[in-house]
Amino acid sequence: MRQTTDTPTRPVSGADEARVSRRALLKVGVTAAGGLALAVALPSWSMADGSDSGAVLNAFVRIEPDGRVRLTIPSVEMGQGVYTSLSMLLAEELEVKLDQIEVEHAPPNDALYANPFLHLQATGLSSSIRGFWLPLRRAGAAARLMLIAAAAGRWKVDPAACTVKDGVILHPSGARSLPYRDLLRSAAESEPPALDRIKLKEQGQFSLIGTSPKRLEAPDKISGRTQFGIDVMLPGLKVAAIAISPVLGGRPKAVNQSAALAIKGVHQVVAVDEAVAVVADHMGAAKKGLEAAAIQWDDGPNASIDSKKLVEQLKKASESPGVVARNEGHFEQAFSGATRRLDAVYELPFLAHAAMEPMNCTVHYRKDICEIWVGTQQPTVTQAAVATLTGMPKEAIVIHNQYLGGGFGRRLEPDGTLLAVKIAKQIDGPVKVIWSREEDIQHDVYRPYYYDRISAGLDEAGRPIAWHHRVCGSSVVAPVQKRFGFRCGRRGCRAALRNSQHSRRIRSGRAARHYDRVLAWCRTGTQRLHRRELHG
Numbered sequence: 035m036r037q038t039t040d041t042p043t044r045p046v047s048g049a050d051e052a053r054v055s056r057r058a059l060l061k062v063g064v065t066a067a068g069g070l071a072l073a074v075a076l077p078s079w080s081m082a083d084g085s086d087s088g089a090v091l092n093a094f095v096r097i098e099p100d101g102r103v104r105l106t107i108p109s110v111e112m113g114q115g116v117y118t119s120l121s122m123l124l125a126e127e128l129e130v131k132l133d134q135i136e137v138e139h140a141p142p143n144d145a146l147y148a149n150p151f152l153h154l155q156a157t158g159l160s161s162s163i164r165g166f167w168l169p170l171r172r173a174g175a176a177a178r179l180m181l182i183a184a185a186a187g188r189w190k191v192d193p194a195a196c197t198v199k200d201g202v203i204l205h206p207s208g209a210r211s212l213p214y215r216d217l218l219r220s221a222a223e224s225e226p227p228a229l230d231r232i233k234l235k236e237q238g239q240f241s242l243i244g245t246s247p248k249r250l251e252a253p254d255k256i257s258g259r260t261q262f263g264i265d266v267m268l269p270g271l272k273v274a275a276i277a278i279s280p281v282l283g284g285r286p287k288a289v290n291q292s293a294a295l296a297i298k299g300v301h302q303v304v305a306v307d308e309a310v311a312v313v314a315d316h317m318g319a320a321k322k323g324l325e326a327a328a329i330q331w332d333d334g335p336n337a338s339i340d341s342k343k344l345v346e347q348l349k350k351a352s353e354s355p356g357v358v359a360r361n362e363g364h365f366e367q368a369f370s371g372a373t374r375r376l377d378a379v380y381e382l383p384f385l386a387h388a389a390m391e392p393m394n395c396t397v398h399y400r401k402d403i404c405e406i407w408v409g410t411q412q413p414t415v416t417q418a419a420v421a422t423l424t425g426m427p428k429e430a431i432v433i434h435n436q437y438l439g440g441g442f443g444r445r446l447e448p449d450g451t452l453l454a455v456k457i458a459k460q461i462d463g464p465v466k467v468i469w470s471r472e473e474d475i476q477h478d479v480y481r482p483y484y485y486d487r488i489s490a491g492l493d494e495a496g497r498p499i500a501w502h503h504r505v506c507g508s509s510v511v512a513p514v515q516k517r518f519g520f521r522c523g524r525r526g527c528r529a530a531l532r533n534s535q536h537s538r539r540i541r542s543g544r545a546a547r548h549y550d551r552v553l554a555w556c557r558t559g560t561q562r563l564h565r566r567e568l569h570g
Contacts, residue, residue, distance in 0.1 A: 105120070
């Protein structure tokens with residue numbers, strides 16, 4: 035399997051999304067369990083026009099005239115192996131070899147590629163297999179059934195009597211066969227099967243799922259052929275090194291532009307709100323120019339905030355009762371009668387994602403279109419954020435998603451892309467904005483600090499009979515709820531989201547969010563604390 039380079043990048047219009055949705059609802063809209071209809075033949079993508087471009091059998095699968103199977107991957111590959119695992123789901127039910135599948139990044143389109151578990155096109159929360167376990171298998175099975183029906187119709191036999199192996203349909207007699215590629219036109223012109231006709235394999239029938247094949251994208255990565263976001267090269271491309279205010283809300287107050295421009299290869303110095311970028315022919319010149327700029331910062335309203343103050347506020351909040359997430363038995367009674375009592379405090383520090391590939395983004399900004407080459411875990415969210423920033427319609431924001439050199443949730447955030455777009459608006463031609471390792475770590479969206487108080491009561495034998503656990507910290511998913519309307523399917527998850535606030539970032543020992551927001555976060559902390567009481 036290889037990554038195809040002709041990734042579809044045509045923005046999908048609102049009319050297109052409506053047409054896809056209506057078709058999905060009419061056919062198998064209920065099959066996706068999350069509003070994502072995959073086992074459908076999209077008429078606008080069929081071969082009814084007589085073209086030889088291949089038959090799109092459903093939203094994810096495309097079988098080319100030469101027999102290749104292309105899978106438009108809704109999730110992004112960032113080292114977790116999702117390109118291999120999702121291809122396995124399709125190959126299992128489509129009955130093709132794993133190496134017959136080629137993958138391409140999905141363009142931004144929640145209507146086609148939203149994860150049913152998250153309800154938007156995103157890769158996070160370890161949700162790719164959970165979200166696409168049924169949809170991708172149904173997509174493969176639907177395509178297989180349509181192709182078998184086409185072969186059986188040509189042979190005038192019962193489709194149930196035909197078998198498939200490695201993309202070749204076998205006649206019931208065993209004396210004749212037809213490869214998938216010879217049946218594309220007939221299959222594309224047929225109606226997709228009803229949901230109750232799509233019978234998926236039982237666990238005991240799996241020949242690929244449950245095995246450990248070699249990672250299919252690994253050879254290209256080892257040989258250097260894989261293109262990550264930082265590898266993007268375009269004609270006329272310039273490179274920008276960036277420095278961001280060490281305190282959120284800070285701004286540059288002095289920049290030595292003449293010294294920066296004196297560096298050979300430097301073309302421009304750009305100041306955008308909280309950052310300064312030096313644009314040059316290559317990264318070496320850009321970094322030297324950035325150093326020569328000798329930026330001085332105005333730290334703004336958050337200058338006096340540091341990690342110590344925030345931890346003290348968490349500690350104080352943890353001393354008060356909070357929302358009870360779970361209460362079993364009679365804790366007070368069991369704890370008071372315990373032979374031995376234990377009390378402990380556990381503190382989990384702020385942690386950076388520290389992906390191998392530092393933050394980067396390439397942008398070509400023009401009057402009526404903004405093209406972006408980036409590795410993002412949320413392409414539709416990034417597209418919408420850029421549209422809001424620029425005032426352009428979403429259709430004018432073209433995302434060319436790339437392989438990610440690690441994500442771990444960091445690239446769920448569009449902040450790096452938005453900074454790059456701000457810079458690109460002042461540049462004539464494409465520019466690649468690259469964060470240094472120092473900037474990447476210092477300006478990460480950190481995992482929140484957590485302050486936990488635990489009390490336990492033991493009986494004479496040292497066995498726990500009472501357990502009290504109070505958690506104080508920021509929710510890592512509340513920002514998703516607030517910005518994108520995310521809802522988890524579990525009642526407890528929804529409750530936790532409702533009682534959570536934003537995660538906060540700390541940079542260089544200083545707070546990375548506005549002080550009034552930090553105070554609000556800590557003041558409302560007791561409304562978000564989870565208390566768990568168990569009585570054994």
